[in-house]
Amino acid sequence: KGASEEIAEGNEESAKTNLTDRVNKLIDSSCYQCFSYVSQGLFERHKLVFACQLCFQILARSGDLIPEMFEFLIKAPRASGIDNPLNEWLDDASWLTCNSLKNFEVFEKFPDDLVGSSKRFREWFELERPEEQALPGDWRKLPEFEKLLIIRALRTDRMSEALTSFVKNIMGAKYVTSQAFSLEKSYSDVSPQTPVFFILSPGVDPVKDTEKLGKQYGIAFDNGNFSLVSLGQGQEPVAERAVESSFKNGGWAFLQNIHLTPKWTGGYLEKRCDDLEGAHDDFRMFLSAEPAKLPINILQVCVKLTNEPPEGLGPNLRKNWLPFSDDFFESSAKPGELKSITFALCLFHAVAIERKKFGPQGWNRVYPFNFGDLTSCAQVAMNYLETNTKVPWDDLRYIFGEIMYGGHVTDHFDRRLVTTYLMGYMHDDLLEGFQIFPGFQTPQNSGNAKDILEHIDTTFPQESPTAFGLHPNAEIGFRLMQAETMFRNVQELQPRGSAGMGGLSLTEKAKMQLDDIVEKLPDSFEIVEILERVEERTPYVNVFLQEIERMQTLIQKMKSSLQELDLGLRGDLQITENMESLMSALANGVRPSGWDKYGYPSKRVLGTWILDLLARQKQLSDWTGDMSLPKSTWISGLFNPQSFLTSVMQTTARKNDWPLDKTVTQTEVTKKTAEEINAASKDGAFVHGLFMEGARWDDKSGTIEESRPKELFAKMPVILIKAAMFTGVEPKDTYLCPVYKTQDRGPTFVFNAGLRTKSPPSKWILGGVGLLMDVA
Numbered sequence: 141k142g143a144s145e146e147i148a149e150g151n152e153e154s155a156k157t158n159l160t161d162r163v164n165k166l167i168d169s170s171c172y173q174c175f176s177y178v179s180q181g182l183f184e185r186h187k188l189v190f191a192c193q194l195c196f197q198i199l200a201r202s203g204d205l206i207p208e209m210f211e212f213l214i215k216a217p218r219a220s221g222i223d224n225p226l227n228e229w230l231d232d233a234s235w236l237t238c239n240s241l242k243n244f245e246v247f248e249k250f251p252d253d254l255v256g257s258s259k260r261f262r263e264w265f266e267l268e269r270p271e272e273q274a275l276p277g278d279w280r281k282l283p284e285f286e287k288l289l290i291i292r293a294l295r296t297d298r299m300s301e302a303l304t305s306f307v308k309n310i311m312g313a314k315y316v317t318s319q320a321f322s323l324e325k326s327y328s329d330v331s332p333q334t335p336v337f338f339i340l341s342p343g344v345d346p347v348k349d350t351e352k353l354g355k356q357y358g359i360a361f362d363n364g365n366f367s368l369v370s371l372g373q374g375q376e377p378v379a380e381r382a383v384e385s386s387f388k389n390g391g392w393a394f395l396q397n398i399h400l401t402p403k404w405t406g407g408y409l410e411k412r413c414d415d416l417e418g419a420h421d422d423f424r425m426f427l428s429a430e431p432a433k434l435p436i437n438i439l440q441v442c443v444k445l446t447n448e449p450p451e452g453l454g455p456n457l458r459k460n461w462l463p464f465s466d467d468f469f470e471s472s473a474k475p476g477e478l479k480s481i482t483f484a485l486c487l488f489h490a491v492a493i494e495r496k497k498f499g500p501q502g503w504n505r506v507y508p509f510n511f512g513d514l515t516s517c518a519q520v521a522m523n524y525l526e527t528n529t530k531v532p533w534d535d536l537r538y539i540f541g542e543i544m545y546g547g548h549v550t551d552h553f554d555r556r557l558v559t560t561y562l563m564g565y566m567h568d569d570l571l572e573g574f575q576i577f578p579g580f581q582t583p584q585n586s587g588n589a590k591d592i593l594e595h596i597d598t599t600f601p602q603e604s605p606t607a608f609g610l611h612p613n614a615e616i617g618f619r620l621m622q623a624e625t626m627f628r629n630v631q632e633l634q635p636r637g638s639a640g641m642g643g644l645s646l647t648e649k650a651k652m653q654l655d656d657i658v659e660k661l662p663d664s665f666e667i668v669e670i671l672e673r674v675e676e677r678t679p680y681v682n683v684f685l686q687e688i689e690r691m692q693t694l695i696q697k698m699k700s701s702l703q704e705l706d707l708g709l710r711g712d713l714q715i716t717e718n719m720e721s722l723m724s725a726l727a728n729g730v731r732p733s734g735w736d737k738y739g740y741p742s743k744r745v746l747g748t749w750i751l752d753l754l755a756r757q758k759q760l761s762d763w764t765g766d767m768s769l770p771k772s773t774w775i776s777g778l779f780n781p782q783s784f785l786t787s788v789m790q791t792t793a794r795k796n797d798w799p800l801d802k803t804v805t806q807t808e809v810t811k812k813t814a815e816e817i818n819a820a821s822k823d824g825a826f827v828h829g830l831f832m833e834g835a836r837w838d839d840k841s842g843t844i845e846e847s848r849p850k851e852l853f854a855k856m857p858v859i860l861i862k863a864a865m866f867t868g869v870e871p872k873d874t875y876l877c878p879v880y881k882t883q884d885r886g887p888t889f890v891f892n893a894g895l896r897t898k899s900p901p902s903k904w905i906l907g908g909v910g911l912l913m914d915v916a
Contacts, residue, residue: 148309153342172314180326181339181444184318184451185622191315193305196630197315209289211234211243213633214627215729216240216292220751227254229262230294231852232578233916237293238805246286253277258858264559266850269304284309297619299695300626309654318874321447324356328441333416335425337442340397342493344447347394350426354392365422366374367392372397374405379751383412383425390422397470399429413442436493453607454600456490460514461596466589468518474525476585481521481536484565491513491561495608498618503557503609507548531571537562551886553878555603560905561609577607609906611834611847620852630770631728634853649727657726657750661699663694664756670764679787680769680825683778687723690748690758690779694738695757701734701855740779741881741888744916752777752914769825771857772817776829781881781890785861788825807893808860811839817858824862828880831855834909837895844897844904853915859893875901879911 175194179187180321218236226235238254241247254261258274265538267273274280279290284306291302323346330336338346347368351360367382368864369375379395386393398405414437416425427442450459464482469475490733492509495502498738517540525531525540540546541555541562549555565576573582579601583592601607605614635719644652660764662840665688674681705722707713715723718734731739740750756777763770776779791802814828836854838845847854875897881888893911 332419460486
């Protein structure tokens with residue numbers, strides 16, 4: 141009897157174990173099926189965001205995620221007012237984030253250990269893949285999630301790889317392994333009542349894949365059961381007939397670019413997608429659109445798919461070359477020259493497309509370069525070679541750079557960049573083959589198109605920023621942008637209004653921020669009293685008075701909106717849409733859009749923006765003391781730095797009796813810091829607060845030099861801004877460096893600073909070298 145009971149208990153335990161295993165397998169299978177279904181409609185850059193969100197939600201449900209630590213991971217808050225003793229190798233932002241990390245008990249001694257073991261931490265910090273190596277000292281024993289926080293503080297540029305590894309270890313490799321696009325596989329989820337929606341990417345045509353799939357089911361244009369309509373003006377009735385005919389008689393209807401007809405899409409098409417019952421069994425509907433605001437009903441009813449083009453310079457160069465055949469080259473009187481020029485055009489097109497990933501350092505603005513630009517340039521090259529005995533390089537560079545590609549380009553410095561690339565690519569050396577960028581030689585033009593394709597496949601080096609003319613640090617900048625965008629997306633996915641995974645509710649967070657800001661805001665300026673003390677309205681005095689007025693307006697707006705929200709949170713006022721927007725911004729630590737209207741361009745998060753605002757206010761407050769030009773003006777702290785530069789020109793023009801419209805600014809870089817300036821300049825004005833991106837200023841040689849490894853922004857010494865008469869002569873050995881207010885560049889341009897250089901200016905143009913007034 142005892143043996144029988146033991147057997148029964150063993151069987152019962154075994155059954156429980158089997159049931160638990162089966163349930164776990166069902167959960168894992170259904171979870172992955174759901175993940176795969178959603179992922180097929182996401183761009184590659186969003187798949188890791190979705191995998192992380194899923195992973196964090198699972199950890200939160202199981203109680204294995206500390207809400208406050210999770211919030212630190214996505215926001216990386218910074219402490220303030222703590223000097224950086226490791227500035228030789230660690231930037232201030234990372235140091236302040238490490239000091240914010242010590243608010244958690246487990247990291248209480250981390251900043252001290254960072255300083256005490258700085259040599260070991262620096263070795264880890266400078267590793268190419270630090271996330272794969274153990275942390276120095278006892279910190280190697282940290283759990284995996286806590287290690288993520290240190291990587292977030294010290295090496296944000298490696299967070300994509302660190303999170304990929306984290307998700308892989310928690311949930312399995314299949315959640316971070318990219319699945320190849322397969323319309324045939326996804327078609328199993330499609331029915332007459334479930335259309336397909338393709339989210340378009342540049343350079344990808346889903347029609348070809350659909351036609352190929354259709355042939356397997358007897359669907360084709362020739363059979364009369366495949367309709368293709370590209371939406372645009374006047375195409376709506378044609379599209380309706382195609383859909384209704386296929387709906388009734390059976391067949392496939394493909395409607396391209398439905399985002400171009402928003403009224404029709406939100407009318408007929410939305411109603412038709414809501415009512416697909418009774419369709420013919422062979423009816424299928426395919427839709428395509430660029431990412432845009434579309435009716436939610438259409439998105440909900442469809443199977444959503446994305447297919448992105450290959451990324452990287454090499455794959456893009458290969459893709460660009462493929463359409464050009466030997467027949468195209470042999471139809472020219474100079475086939476060898478045409479091959480060389482077309483190859484350089486293919487590389488230039490690939491560079492133009494891929495350089496966008498480096499953000500504003502790549503291009504100041506985003507341009508819609510397309511494959512038609514490339515083919516048109518190749519045809520122009522053929523025509524010009526027919527009518528000229530020698531290759532007309534000047535003509536070709538002008539047409540390619542100023543008309544074909546230049547027709548898209550609106551920014552002066554981007555146009556300068558296009559011209560510089562073409563000057564480096566289009567010249568006689570191209571016909572013989574030369575090193576077009578470090579590690580890659582252009583092919584000989586004696587071979588056929590297939591030979592050149594093989595040359596690309598076998599000799600193209602591993603991609604690096606140097607292929608674009610950029611410094612290797614640009615890769616870090618790109619990865620930082622990528623990581624910050626990813627965390628911003630994760631933050632936007634968090635539940636609003638409730639505690640979610642972040643501990644405090646949105647209202648509680650907003651109230652804490654509100655009280656902190658109200659306490660820090662300074663008193664208003666006594667403008668009447670200041671005006672009474674003004675003895676002479678010089679150009680400099682006018683600038684500072686205008687700055688005080690704008691600062692006054694901004695602070696008053698901030699105070700009134702915060703006071704209003706405070707009353708709303710207490711229940712004394714009804715919460716309006718503007719108050720709700722302000723509350724959400726405060727809770728998430730971002731600048732409220734209502735304040736930006738009265739403020740100045742900035743990329744800072746709310747906490748550091750408030751500190752920056754207080755520093756700007758202090759400069760103005762200090763000026764009201766004696767109202768004279770500061771020894772060195774923090775030009776980055778002005779709402780309108782252009783007006784300060786104008787005041788320099790006005791003062792000099794009046795002094796020398798020059799016409800103002802013939803006066804320009806000149807820059808001289810000193811070797812001093814702001815603290816070392818003893819008196820204001822008698823000729824012009826000293827300014828400080830600028831940072832160089834893409835290179836650095838060398839004090840010893842007094843010229844621009846290559847950046848140090850991992851130093852993205854190099855602080856500039858004090859600069860003397862002077863005025864001079866315009867001569868029209870470009871100074872030699874000088875790089876005209878654009879100065880911008882923020883890292884967004886483009887619309888925040890302020891002026892050109894002439895900086896001495898030993899290297900050709902083209903090096904710094906390709907390197908995207910610029911001066912920035914504020915670095916987030």
